Amino acid sequence: MAERLSRPAAGVLAALVAVPLLALVVRAFADEWRAPALVPQQFGLRGVEVAFSGSSGEAFGNSLVVALAAAALALLLAWPAARVLGERRLRHPAPVFLLLAMPLLVPSYAVGTGLTEWFIRLDLDGTLPALVAGHLTFVLPYVILVLLSGFGPRLTALEEVAQVNGLSPLRRMLWVTLPAAAPTVGAAALIGFLVSWSDYGTSLAVGGGRPMLPVVLLPFVGADPQVAATLALLFLAPAVAVLALAVRAGRMPL
């Protein structure tokens, strides 16, 4: 069908994706790669050494913990709110959506700077909980917006079936609601994680020196491309994992 015609197009696109990535991998392991050579003069692990001699390992860990915590916390808070919004139970939903939209419009560096004021007063500046709170400011709206698309007449119809089949509220939640909403919950968790993982502004402002991966990576770009490429691959890892999971679950939104 249309799938057959698009093989060459798919091939071109796949190349466009794979080739830059390949270059990144090569760059990461090229100790010496002077212009105008197309192949590195010398391969080596200098990039890895320099990268991990600093705070990159810690930064990776911090970013991971913060992203997981922010996504999980956001899901818990978002679930009841997304039910109400997704099932259109509000007479005047506009103010709620306004509150959800504003953190997404405002620069994350601004949010981080503003919150740091309070964190300093509370002696929380630079701690992981402070970073999670800072990230939550924009992770929560994203998670709510994605999650609410999973609720609505379709899910309600299934829950009514569960009711008339004699399932208690707890069983309804475990046997019907959660499995049926699982794809949307997964998508919301993924997006929440990615948004936090990629964030630079709030991590810079609230971090107060606690290393976060994007903040550690930036100075190397331009200054030392090999180390930058190494760190970039590290930075890429969760995104690739996310993609692999999504493709396997057949969840690519189109």
Place this chain on the structure above:
Amino acid sequence: MTGARWRSGARDAALLTPALAVLALLFGGAIVGVTRVSLIPLGQNASLDAWRDLFGDPLFGDAVVFTLRTALISTTLAALVALGLALAAQRRGTLVRSLLALPVPVPHLLVATVAVVWLAPGGLADRILGGLPVTLVRDSGGLGIVLVYVYKEAPFLLLLVLAALGRGHQESDEAAAALGVTPLQRLRWVTWPTVRSPLVVGSIVVFAFALGAFEVPLAVGPSYPPTIAEYARQATQGDLISGQSTAAATLLLSAAGSIALAALAVRAARDPQGG
């Protein structure tokens, strides 16, 4: 009988409260914090000095112009590319669509890194082609910034547009064509009304992000002029006391600007005469 309805309204409010309260606390706190610092420098009395300095600084003016320009160009290009790709891809299978959506989960900084490896002077493209005709990275115009933003944001907008087109658009388009409507007319009367709303909303989000983010310009942009966010950061490296206030004032202005521009764009999008 309103008893049952009142109770369910109260229940809904209770369900919404945790998320909204946390959000209001965090976001409200951030705005209040930034306002406070801008008006009350560390250990001093409240004053509008920071604001006055800000508006008097020509560097700030340059930063605003530069940031607005790159954000506007990036968003417009990304939207156009997304629209074009959507129309081309709507007949294609999931494989093509999935590949097109690939950049979406990739962090901006990563794309910027790849851009530097490839497109910088001395980068791979330079070596393969034996010399780039145009400086793409760290150029004074910010072309590198635009390229990275378009590469990242066009697929995001593409997803929104494709979702809006759905299954029904192709059928409406064919029906119109069978009635003798030209392709250009179909674009205006069939396609655009379908995609207008999500494209505008998505573009607002993209624009707001470009306005306030600074990791991409730091990686691939020129050192002068800085973006608004970078201007704020540089201010914090300067004078320890007044610098914080200047930074805060800058960021507050940037935040207010984003929200105001978004409100204007939403109003313009709702206006039936507009686009």
Place this chain on the structure above:
Amino acid sequence: MNGYELDCRDLSVSPGGSPVLRELSLTISAGSRTALVGPSGAGKTTLLRAISGLAPIETGAILLGGEPIHHRAVHRRAIAVVFQEPRLLPHLDVQDNVALALRAAGVGRSERRRLAGAQLEEVGLGGRAKQRVQGLSGGEQQRVALARALCADPRLLLLDEPLAALDPNRRAALRRVIVELQQRRRLTTVIVTHDHSEAAELGQQIALMLEGRIVQHDEPRALFERPVSAAVARFFGVANLIPEGSDTLAIRPEHVRLSRDGGLRGTVVEAVYAGDHVRVAIDSDGRRLHAHVAPPDAPRAGEQVGVILPDEHLWRLPSGPSGEAAEVADG
């Protein structure tokens, strides 16, 4: 299996604010099969939702087998519902869908799969137990929904327009399945439909609902041939309502005879071929009369005919609040 009687008393339900059921009373005898009919918006679905507990009631009571159930939660009423859409759980296969209520009741896995399998056999889907629900056709999905409802061993079975989404052939097949299963179990059953001829086939009794109230509840023949009001008459296709003094006489178009001479004289205004009969409209003495005539005997528009209304088929509408004696139905 003993049936349970359903008794609804003075139910008032106002979903979304506006009243839909207005002090509705309805008694369904144990083990019987009743069709609930009415135009869209009459409140049939609302009544079903109220009985099953999915919609709260404002006033009134619901008793099943003599016990009040209107205060019980939905999952404690022992009522099974088959909705208009199959509503199968997409993440479970066919047999796990069917066995859902058994699982809720704590029945062990092998036992409930055995019972589910038997139930699937009864609806004609034996052997499909392990299939995913996405691969089934609409008719098959509705049968699975029916099997699921029966597997719950309910005291009352409610079906809300279960055939509406199916094409005519599947509809006939599923009708037979429903009737057979109900007869075998003597399960008290209420089937909602907006099609009056389907109601006659599905129901031992028919209850007609208009504007939130039950207007007539009787054997099908009674609603078709002895309607209690002009509104009921109109719904069941009694197109001829003739005022006589302070009364109204009603007669079905199928029972009207046309002749060359004799009877009321009139002119044929319209004769429309409808496959198995011709719909004839006649203007007689300023009055519009309708007849369904076999195609070979049908007159043509413009002809003069005589209209005969046989006494044995004439029905005098009861006068009174539901009589609406002075109304005449027009084509």
